[in-house]
Amino acid sequence: MPTRTARTAWNGTLETGSGQVELSSSKVGTYDVSFPKRAAEDADGTTSPEELVAAAHSSCFAMQLSALIATAGGTPQSLEVTADVSLGPDPAGGFRLTGIAMTVVGEVEGLDEASFVQAAEDAKAGCPISKALTGVDITLKASLA
Amino acid sequence: MPTRTARTAWNGTLETGSGQVELSSSKVGTYDVSFPKRAAEDADGTTSPEELVAAAHSSCFAMQLSALIATAGGTPQSLEVTADVSLGPDPAGGFRLTGIAMTVVGEVEGLDEASFVQAAEDAKAGCPISKALTGVDITLKASLA
Numbered sequence A, B: 001m002p003t004r005t006a007r008t009a010w011n012g013t014l015e016t017g018s019g020q021v022e023l024s025s026s027k028v029g030t031y032d033v034s035f036p037k038r039a040a041e042d043a044d045g046t047t048s049p050e051e052l053v054a055a056a057h058s059s060c061f062a063m064q065l066s067a068l069i070a071t072a073g074g075t076p077q078s079l080e081v082t083a084d085v086s087l088g089p090d091p092a093g094g095f096r097l098t099g100i101a102m103t104v105v106g107e108v109e110g111l112d113e114a115s116f117v118q119a120a121e122d123a124k125a126g127c128p129i130s131k132a133l134t135g136v137d138i139t140l141k142a143s144l145a
Helices: A037-038 A048-073 A113-126 A128-132 B035-040 B048-069 B115-126 B128-132
Strands: A005-013 A017-025 A028-032 A076-087 A093-111 A137-142 B004-011 B018-021 B030-033 B074-091 B094-108 B138-144
Touching: A005 B048, A017 A128, A017 B048, A037 A113, A037 A128, A048 A093, A048 A113, A048 A128, A048 B004, A048 B018, A048 B048, A048 B128, A076 B074, A093 B128, A113 A128, A113 A137, A128 B094, B048 B074, B048 B094, B048 B115, B048 B128, B094 B115, B115 B138
Parallel strands: A093 A137, B094 B138
Antiparallel strands: A005 A017, A005 B074, A017 A028, A076 A093, A076 B004, B004 B018, B018 B030, B074 B094
16 A cells, blocks of 8 residues: 655744745645745645645545445546635644535435435545544535536 | 635546546645555655645644744754655555654754754644644654754
8 A cells, every 4th residue: 555755845943934845756746835824814825734634635535425426326427525724723732723624516426415415424434534634623515516 | 814725626436537636725736636546556646635644744844843943942944854644454444544654854053852853743743734633643753964
């Protein structure tokens, strides 16, 4: 089974420094990151750990759901998955992820809405990234297109 | 405090379908994903949920460590952080993240190796992505350059 690698090269302090995060296994890209941009309301063209978690989670969830739709007897046609990952103060100190809100709209043959919603809930529980992210609340809205 | 969004558009079944994952808040990129490539030993130019988690975790850890070095009385100059994220079978069913191996090499003024290693252990415990990833074992190797 696979291992995937990413690297961050960081220079300087938290507030005035910056980094470059590289998707090292695939080599599809290297991106700037900075704490002031991470903590700002607007991403301003810069990725962040939260956006990268959203990307990981939405892609994992989509795969898991495509499998569970088939298990339930349906045929997945298209799934549009959005993950919104929020950062906020941690009452225990520092910051924490305060929530992940997942939304999925599916085009599926052979499943009714209730069965699709059940498959989506099962994908939320069973996708490997969800199973790793047990320290954050994950919510889900699922509907057929 | 910020919310960051990513989206995955998926078409087809798990084994024969594919998706595109978009870093929607920053708009820095959109990438293909597929389950056969995710599960293969070699990434073959394609990102995956595991690589994206590695990117999120390495960038978050680097920021947290830069802050904790300053708290400990040092000055962070450069930090090289590598995260290796492994996927494997889950004895409870399906797949799970079987581990995240973090490695950091630092150039730091004003801290000895023991203090740097302690700051790195504290960053591993306290970075928001670590605090969210409580369902997976995280290991750390830290040293000064």
